[in-house]
Amino acid sequence: MSNPVLGVTDGSNTVSISAKYLTRHGLIAGSTGTGKSRTMQTIAEQLADLGVNVFVSDIKGDASGFCVAGKENKRNIHAPYEPHLIEANYWSVSNRFIPLRFSLSDAGTILISRLLSLNPTQESHLSLAFSHARKKNVPLHTFEELLDVLDVLVKTNARGFSSSSVNVIERKVVALIDSGLGELFGKPSISINDLHGLNVLNLSDSRKNMAVSIAPAFLLQMLFDNLPEKGDVEQPEYVIFFDEAHYLFKDSNKSLQDLMVTILKQIRSKGVSVFFVTQDVTDLPDEILSQLSTKIIFSQKVFTQRGNQRLKALANSFPDSELDVLERLKRMPTGVAITSTLDQKGNQTEPKEVTMFAPATTMEVVEDEILLRSSNPKLIQKYYSKKAKKAENKRKWSENQKEIPIAQEIRKETRKVENPPEKKPKKKGPSIWDGLFKFLLKLLDFILKVVGKITTFLFFKPIKKFFKYLTKKPIRIIYFLIILLLIYVIFVNWGSIQSILELLKL
Ligand SMILES: Nc1ncnc2c1ncn2[C@@H]1O[C@H](COP(=O)(O)OP(=O)(O)OP(=O)(O)O)[C@@H](O)[C@H]1O
Ligand SMILES: [Mg+2]
Structure with missing residues (x-):
């Protein structure tokens, strides 16, 4: 397996992460807006392209761009990839995307x-x-x-x-x-067999409750329980990215945190790698930080004495080198980071200042509708529950439901999208005349249906019954024809019958 690349150092030397040591877990840290989520995206999409199962826990909802191709970026002159999209499934705790639940x-x-x-x-x-x-x-x-x-x-x-x-x-x-x-709890419970490929859990609706920490923790536990022991692997089977990782620990209780630490220490042998993405490393428990071997640290803005001390500790966590890590950590521009990973012998590499590549997929936030359409319709149908639907926005869902059968086609179409979807002109909303016209059509449809039902009830049904009755015994048809003949003779020739009767009387 080739190694995912991060970016370039000294203008053209490509820096990559050793796939073999990815299971020693990783850290992506830096102040807001420095490039953490884009780097996470760049690594995640390369791993997905290499056939590794990738799971992204996206708390802000801005790491959604995988299903739409990015634009050409001059940063990527030395990147070994072109802009392209990746098939991804989008999950949510609500019914917004594929509902993720645990039984x-x-x-x-x-x-x-x-x-x-x-x-x-x-x-x-x-x-x-x-x-x-x-x-x-x-x-x-x-x-x-x-x-x-x-x-x-x-x-x-x-x-x-x-x-x-x-x-x-x-x-x-x-x-x-x-x-x-x-x-978050109910049926159908998520099965790890449905988490192959690239999966993104959008938790932007759940920031107010503990789902942001519980859903990822439960997933980690589930992978741990279900995956077989693998020992040292050549490449990870699953790579999990926790963006805004401090949420994992912010609201969760101590015993859940302890469980996370225990799992994290052992899950490596099952071929699972975890990347924590956070603004402030001190938001992560020390026991977790000490487990993270790949480090990608963006610029850190420091305003207090305490913050300065933290930054010094972070700089000292890199091996010695000629680079003034502390100084660079304060000054690097957006999209540039100090990185250190493990070399082929498993030793921490010297820190390097790396200009990160831009992702192959879009950096823009993609509309919900496109994310849902790009998701596997089989998964939507499997996990979507009718009970939950009632509680959600009915209109939005019924629209999406109609589109599910064509989702695969649209997925193909999306591949061809070169311009990001937000550039497309928005359709105008329906006018009052459209509404009136629809109402009249519905009324006409209703009237025709009622008239049809009455006609069927009064005429067609009795006639049908009568013919059934006749055809049961063919002699009845003869009786019927005789009756018809009699009626004809009586009513049509009534005058001549009367005159015959009168003659008979005389
Ligand atoms: N590698 C990159 N290539 C090109 N542009 C980048 C790169 N990294 C960051 N940027 C630019 O910086 C912006 C912010 O990046 P990003 O969203 O990754 O920041 P962040 O560190 O995740 O911020 P936050 O903590 O607020 O989530 C991007 O929208 C993009 O314009
Ligand atoms: Mg971010």
Whole structure:
């Protein structure tokens, strides 16, 4: 496997990251607007092109451009790639893109108990509830279903069950539901088999609740649980990027953080690499920072004494070199970073000042509609739930639903897009006459339907029945013809019949 490139140093020497050592995890840091997300994009798209499964946790929603080709960029004279797009699937916790959900029973008691910050006694109650649901074949996908199971156990005075512990669990569960986190749990639960290729989880709607930390943590746990042990691999199987990584740790509780650290230390042997992208490295726990071997550090704006000390510590974390890392970290322009990775022997390389390549895909924010259309329609159909649809914006979804069958075609079309979609002129909204015309058409359609139904009911159905009755016994047809003849004779020749009768009387 070739190594993903980062950019150039000294004007033309290409700098790359060793694919073999990617599983030693990485850090992309720098002040706001310095180029972190674009570099993440550049690395992610190259890995996806090399056939590595890539998962991007996109908290701001600005790392979406993979499905649209970028423009020519003079930075990329030495880049080994041309602008192109990459097939990507876009996920969200809501129904905005492909809904990403976890089933409580798939997540398991340990993860749920950490999420709820339960003590050992409460955790054992949770385990009892899970095993009760399993034995009785009761579904346990949502928090509402968990509350039902707990209720049953309390009401039936189940052995070893204390109502005070259950009360605590119930209160914590209700608080989570109130925070909007209930949406993240349910059916169908995400399967790692559906996370092949390039997948982007857009968490921009979930910044107010813990979903931003829980969804990525649960995914990491899921990969850890499901992937086989691989030992030292030549190339990673999955590379996960956590943009705005401080959110992962900001709101999450200590026990969930500890779990993340434990997973991170062990997941390397399963061929999984994790990149943390953050503005301030001190937002990440030290135990995590010490696990990150590839470092890409952009300019850091420092305003306080404490900030200065942090920057010095960061500069000192690079191996010694002729480069004045501390000085450069304060002054580098946008899109330029100090990088250090592992060499072929696994040693930390000398820090280099690298002008980063621009991504092959667009750096612009892409419209939701295009992101949804570029996603695999099979995944949309599999994970989209009708129940959730009702709770969401109906109009938006019904429009998207209509477009699902043609999504593959549009995906092909998108490949040809050279100009970013936002340049296209926006369609005008429907006028009042369009509305009136649509209403009249619907009214006409309704009237025709009603008239049709009445005619069918009064005429066609009785006639059909009668003919069925006749054809059952062919003699009935003869009787019917005789009756018709009689009627004809009686009504049409009534005058001549009368005169015959009168003659007979005489
Ligand atoms: N490698 C690059 N090539 C070309 N332009 C770049 C590059 N890196 C950054 N830029 C320019 O800088 C802008 C900001 O970059 P980016 O969004 O990556 O910043 P960021 O560090 O992620 O900021 P934030 O912390 O606010 O998310 C981009 O929109 C782009 O115009
Ligand atoms: Mg960013």
